[in-house]
Amino acid sequence: xxxxxYKSTRRILLGQDNNNLVLLFAVNTLLFLIFASIKVFYFxxxxxxxxxxxxxxxxxxxxxxxxxxxxxxxTFITAMFMHSSVWHLxxxxxxxxxxxxxxxxxxxxxxLIPLYLYGGFIGGLVFVVCNNLFPVLERNIxxxxxxxxxxxxxxxxxxxxxxxxxxxxxxxxxxxxIPLWVLTLIFVAIDFATLASDNGGIAAAHLAGGAFGFIFxxxxxxxxxxGNWMLQFVNWLDDLFSPEKKQAQKSYAEKHFYRTxxxxxxxxxxxxxxxxxxxxxxxxxxxxxFLSDEExxxxxxxxxxxxxx
Numbered sequence: 001x002x003x004x005x006y007k008s009t010r011r012i013l014l015g016q017d018n019n020n021l022v023l024l025f026a027v028n029t030l031l032f033l034i035f036a037s038i039k040v041f042y043f044x045x046x047x048x049x050x051x052x053x054x055x056x057x058x059x060x061x062x063x064x065x066x067x068x069x070x071x072x073x074x075t076f077i078t079a080m081f082m083h084s085s086v087w088h089l090x091x092x093x094x095x096x097x098x099x100x101x102x103x104x105x106x107x108x109x110x111x112l113i114p115l116y117l118y119g120g121f122i123g124g125l126v127f128v129v130c131n132n133l134f135p136v137l138e139r140n141i142x143x144x145x146x147x148x149x150x151x152x153x154x155x156x157x158x159x160x161x162x163x164x165x166x167x168x169x170x171x172x173x174x175x176x177x178i179p180l181w182v183l184t185l186i187f188v189a190i191d192f193a194t195l196a197s198d199n200g201g202i203a204a205a206h207l208a209g210g211a212f213g214f215i216f217x218x219x220x221x222x223x224x225x226x227g228n229w230m231l232q233f234v235n236w237l238d239d240l241f242s243p244e245k246k247q248a249q250k251s252y253a254e255k256h257f258y259r260t261x262x263x264x265x266x267x268x269x270x271x272x273x274x275x276x277x278x279x280x281x282x283x284x285x286x287x288x289x290f291l292s293d294e295e296x297x298x299x300x301x302x303x304x305x306x307x308x309x
Contacts, residue, residue: 020112021100025093028150031081032089035060057082062124062147064131064201080120082148092150095158095187102168102180103161107220108283114227115160115216116153122212123152123205130201137201147202152209155191158184160213276302 035057042052062079063069069076083089096116104112127147131137137144161168162184169177191206216226279295291299 019104020109021097021104024096024100024113024116028081028083028089028093028096032083032086035082058146062127064128064141064144064146066132069128076121076124077117079124079146079148080116080150080153083150084148088149092154095154096150098183099154099158099161103157103164106161106165106168110231111160111220111225111227112157114230115157115213116150117230118212118216118226119156119209120150120153123147123155123209126208127152127201127205130204134200137198140198144198144201147205151202152205155187155206156209156213156216158187158213159210160217163214163217 038056039049039052042049059072060075060078061082062075063072083092100112103115124147131141131144162180166179166181168180170180170183171177188207188210191203191210194200194203195207197203219226275298279291279299282291282295
């Protein structure tokens with residue numbers, strides 16, 4: 001699947017349906033506010049803050065100590081949404097928004113959350129393995145900071161986006177723009193530079209997430225969507241708990257071809273707008289790269305006509 005640059009005819013809105021970028025942003029922020037509120041409660045009741053971490057916070061972050069993470073397996077998932085400070089959260093959501101917006105625009109809404117979950121889980125797994133495999137890290141395992149935050153997940157999204165469109169330009173008004181691969185290279189270099197430190201396990205987790213993002217896109221370009229099962233599972237749950245919604249839906253063929261009240265071959269004045277809306281919906285769900293050559297040509301003509309007006 002080759003990537004072709006194009007000018008999007010609409011922007012992703014905050015309230016738009018199926019906007020997984022906004023959903024990830026909201027989940028990370030909401031969980032931070034919940035735990036921050038609990039921390040404030042501990043503070044106002046004159047309870048030592050250490051008790052907050054021991055009784056609440058540490059139950060949702062991933063510890064490298066085997067006895068701890070084996071007794072709390074859910075932390076492999078929850079840790080990627082936990083943040084220790086406001087700046088930790090801001091760092092995650094800024095990088096997430098920068099790369100996630102581009103990925104969602106190019107590859108559709110359905111790829112973002114699977115990449116985030118895959119990256120966070122693989123990052124946590126590599127973090128645990130490194131801290132228990134390499135003696136230089138294992139000897140200080142009892143005092144090693146736990147794995148938390150969306151660093152590995154965002155790295156996965158960053159490398160995936162760059163693999164899909166390495167020549168995508170940021171800030172185009174500045175000498176033609178900055179290639180996306182330059183920003184990603186800086187992102188990767190920072191983690192690589194911290195491998196030889198006490199935080200080597202976290203750096204390795206981030207780099208492992210980036211490696212998975214590269215592989216994910218390469219497989220996607222071959223037609224293998226590793227995140228499709230997640231989408232199908234979510235749809236199955238939605239149908240399971242909302243049976244009336246499933247009954248109300250019509251198939252595309254029934255809705256647009258077989259059940260109709262108009263005469264055959266009747267000309268519709270807004271057929272061009274209907275086709276344009278259908279193409280834009282396809283971009284929203286799957287990304288521009290999944291359009292056929294005919295659809296890309298139609299979208300370009302529509303964009304040229306819009307500029308002429």
